[in-house]
Amino acid sequence: MVEVKVDLADHSYTIHILADGISQVGQLLKGLPLSGKALVVTDENVCPLYADKLTGSLAAAGFHPAVIAVPPGESSKSLATADMLYTQAITLGLDRKSPIIALGGGVVGDLAGFVAATYLRGVPFIQVPTTLLAQVDSSVGGKTAVNHSLGKNLIGAFYQPGLVVIDPLALSTLPERELKAGLAEVVKYGVIADNTFFRYLNDRAGAILARDPATLAEIIGRCCKIKADVVAQDERETSLRMILNFGHTIGHAVEAVGGYSEYNHGEAVAVGMHAAALISQSLGLCSSEDVIELKQLLNRMGLPLAAPGYRPGELFSYLVRDKKVISGKINWVLMTGIGQVKISREVTEVTVRAALEQVI
Ligand code: ADP
Numbered sequence: 001m002v003e004v005k006v007d008l009a010d011h012s013y014t015i016h017i018l019a020d021g022i023s024q025v026g027q028l029l030k031g032l033p034l035s036g037k038a039l040v041v042t043d044e045n046v047c048p049l050y051a052d053k054l055t056g057s058l059a060a061a062g063f064h065p066a067v068i069a070v071p072p073g074e075s076s077k078s079l080a081t082a083d084m085l086y087t088q089a090i091t092l093g094l095d096r097k098s099p100i101i102a103l104g105g106g107v108v109g110d111l112a113g114f115v116a117a118t119y120l121r122g123v124p125f126i127q128v129p130t131t132l133l134a135q136v137d138s139s140v141g142g143k144t145a146v147n148h149s150l151g152k153n154l155i156g157a158f159y160q161p162g163l164v165v166i167d168p169l170a171l172s173t174l175p176e177r178e179l180k181a182g183l184a185e186v187v188k189y190g191v192i193a194d195n196t197f198f199r200y201l202n203d204r205a206g207a208i209l210a211r212d213p214a215t216l217a218e219i220i221g222r223c224c225k226i227k228a229d230v231v232a233q234d235e236r237e238t239s240l241r242m243i244l245n246f247g248h249t250i251g252h253a254v255e256a257v258g259g260y261s262e263y264n265h266g267e268a269v270a271v272g273m274h275a276a277a278l279i280s281q282s283l284g285l286c287s288s289e290d291v292i293e294l295k296q297l298l299n300r301m302g303l304p305l306a307a308p309g310y311r312p313g314e315l316f317s318y319l320v321r322d323k324k325v326i327s328g329k330i331n332w333v334l335m336t337g338i339g340q341v342k343i344s345r346e347v348t349e350v351t352v353r354a355a356l357e358q359v360i
C-alpha cells in the first residue's frame with residue numbers, strides 16, 4: 001500500500017493506493033465523522049463492475065449506501081444531471097455529514113464533487129477513481145465542475161475530498177485507449193518534475209502496458225505525490241500550479257478542433273506536449289535529444305505525436321480562447337530539459353505556428 005498525504009492550507013487528506021482498495025473504502029471511512037447515509041455516484045459502465053464491491057464494503061462498515069449510475073461520458077457533466085442528484089440527495093434525506101462517493105472516471109469525479117461542494121453548502125466528498133487519468137490527475141487538486149452549453153468546466157468549485165482511495169486493480173477492465181490517455185498525464189509528470197521517473201517509465205513501459213498492478217501502484221503514487229506537492233504550494237493556480245498544464249494549451253485546442261470526439265484528453269495532451277517541446281527547442285530552452293526522448297516515450301506508450309489533417313490556423317484560433325489566457329497572453333509551460341519546466345508569456349505567434357506545422 002502506498003499513501004500520499006495532501007497538505008493544504010486549511011485541509012489535509014490522504015490518498016490510499018492499494019490493491020482491492022474498493023473493498024476497503026468502508027473500513028477507511030470509519031475514522032471520519034460521518035453519518036450512516038451515503039450516496040455513491042457512478043456511471044453505467046462502472047456500476048456493474050465495481051458498485052457491489054463498494055456498497056458491500058460500506059454496508060459492512062455500518063453505512064447505508066444508495067447508488068446512482070449516470071450515463072457514461074461527458075454529457076453527464078451537466079447542471080441537469082447535478083439537479084437530478086440534488087433531488088435524489090434530498091429525497092434520500094442526506095444530511096451535512098452524509099458522504100457523497102464518486103466511483104468512476106473524471107466525469108463522475110467532477111460531477112459528484114460539484115454536487116458534494118454545493119449540496120447543503122458542502123458535504124463530505126470521497127473519491128474512488130477508476131480510470132488512470134482520474135487516479136493520477138483529477139483525484140488530486142480539488143477541481144470540480146460541470147459543463148455549460150457554451151464551454152467545458154465553466155461552472156465549478158475548488159472542493160477537496162476527505163479521502164481518496166485508488167485501486168490499481170480497477171484498471172484491469174479499463175479500455176486500452178483510456179489507459180493510454182492516462183499515460184499521457186503520467187509522462188507529463190516525468191517531464192515537468194522528475195527526470196528519474198521519466199527514465200523509470202521508459203524502462204517499465206512493458207509492465208505498465210501489461211497493467212502489472214505493482215508497477216501501476218508505484219507510478220500512480222509518484223504522480224499523486226508530484227501533483228500533491230505542486231497543489232500544496234499553489235492551491236488556486238496563481239503560479240506554480242500552471243506547470244501541470246504542460247501540453248494542455250495546444251492539447252485543449254486539439255480536443256476542441258476535433259469536437260471533443262476525435263482525440264480524447266490524453267491523446268490531445270500527447271500532441272500538445274510534443275508541440276510544447278518543439279517550441280521549447282526552437283527557443284533554445286531544451287535540446288533536440290530531449291524532444292526525441294519525449295517522442296520516443298510517447299510512442300512507446302501508444303500515444304499520438306500529431307493530429308494529421310488539422311489546420312494550424314484553426315488550432316491557433318482556439319489557443320487564444322482558452323480560459324487560461326490572461327490579458328491576451330498565453331502562459332506557455334516550456335521544457336528546459338526532461339524533468340524541468342518554466343513558464344513563459346513571451347512566445348511569438350510565428351514560433352507557435354511553426355510548431356503547430358510540425359504536429360499536423
Ligand atoms: P476520464 O477519467 O478519462 O475523464 P471518464 O469518466 O469519461 O474518463 O471515463 C472513461 C470511460 O471509461 C467511461 O466510459 C467509463 O464508463 C469507463 N470506465 C471508467 N473506469 C472504468 C474501469 N475501471 N473499467 C472499465 N471502464 C471504465
Ligand code: ZN
Nearest residue numbers: 137185265269
Ligand atoms: Zn489533463
